[in-house]
Every structure is written in structure tokens, then in C-alpha cells.
Amino acid sequence: TRSTRPQRMLKAVQKNATKGNPESVISAIDYFCKNSEWAMNVGDEKGSILDSVVTEVNPSTVLELGTYCGYSTVRIARLLSPGTKLITLEFNPAYAAVARQIIAYAGLQDKVTLVEGPSSELIPQIKERFGITTFDFIFLDHWKDRYLPDIKLFEECGLLRKGSVLLADNVICPGTPEYLEYVRNSPHYESRYYPAHLEYTKVEDGLEKSVFLG
Ligand SMILES: O=C(NC/C=C/[C@H]1O[C@@H](Sc2ccncc2)[C@H](O)[C@@H]1O)c1cc([N+](=O)[O-])cc(O)c1O
């Protein structure tokens, strides 16, 4: 049967990237998406903004919602201080299987814990399963209608502290209007929009950075 797009993306990484070199894995995926098949990775333009926010926060505890093929997982993990790990949640087992191989190809498997399942179920389990008290940095890139319920879940589960940074992809395209309205109007967040474009296109999109104020 025909391969899937994630499987073809993995093949492109294995063919064009250097094992253990995260930069080459990122470049190989971006090249594949620009020249072969578009895919919903955060991409190079928004990825550079992600890099700058991660570098600025220099987090000790990191959560990613929506692993997909692991592109942003690799972008984030390559910037983490030694000994720091990130947890990434993925619902689709086929995507998770490809992501594990791409993360391993980049040599970052020891910095990543990929957990399969829906964020709605996994978020309440995090404290107990992973010994985390609060997250310094959270990247939201999963189902767009889950951004708002999941940020409320973070609050309810006590997973945020004064200064926790949430960075959300696709706040314009496909769009997360309810989430944007919430973080921009809540007295508990200081929010800022980073304009960019939808990965590998000229369509407007951007990232919303929201700092929890307690
Ligand atoms: O739909 C998009 N992203 C949804 C991503 C969803 C990812 O997260 C889990 S769902 C999940 C994971 C964890 N917990 C609950 C659910 C899916 O299996 C997928 O791996 C999207 C779409 C476009 N686009 O242009 O159409 C552009 C983008 O940048 C996007 O991110």
C-alpha cells in the first residue's frame, strides 16, 4: 500500500540529513516541505521565533502538545540545557512512530519523552507520572479547538507558575479565535503576537506568546 506523508518525510530525513545532527534534520524536513510535499510543521520562519523564545526562557521543564513528526520537538530539544528533558504529547500512533524515529535520527531521544494519548487525559496525569510541579515553557500545536480547554486544564491542575510561558502556533491560520480572546483579555496573562506566515507559504499566520501572571 502507498506510504504516508510522514513516512516519506522520514525517508527524506534518513536520505538527506546527518545522523546525530539536529540542524541537518530540520533542514531536510524544511527542504522536503518546500520542494516535495507541504506538511504541517511549524516551519523555518515561525521556527526561528520558537527558537528565540525557547532560548530566552531557557526552560527546565517543557511541554509540547502535538508532536506530529517531531520537527518542533527537535527544534526545541536541541536548545535545551544538558539534563533538561521535554515531554511531548501525540494522539496518533502512526505520527508518534515516525516522530520517535526522526527524534532518534537527530540524536535527541534522551532529551525527549513522547507520550501517546489525548492531552485532555494526559495533562491531569503529568504531575504524578513525571514528577513535574509546574512548566516553564509550553508549546501548543495540536488540535486548534483544544488550545482553550487545555490552557484551562493547565490552570486547574496547577501546572503554571508566575512567569510560565505559553507559545501557540496557528493563532491566525487555521486560527484559534477563542484561545486568542481568552489569553488577550484575561488579567492572568500578558500576551504578545509574533506575526509570520503559515509554514512554507505566503499566507498570514503567527505565534502568540502568553506569560502567566499567577
Ligand atoms: O491542524 C493543524 N495541526 C493539528 C495538529 C495536530 C497534531 O496533534 C495531534 S492531535 C493531539 C495531540 C495531543 N493531544 C490531543 C490531540 C495530531 O495527531 C497531530 O499530530 C495544523 C494545520 C495547519 N494547516 O495549515 O492546516 C497548519 C499547522 O501549523 C497546524 O498545526
Ligand SMILES: [Mg+2]
Ligand atoms: Mg501548527
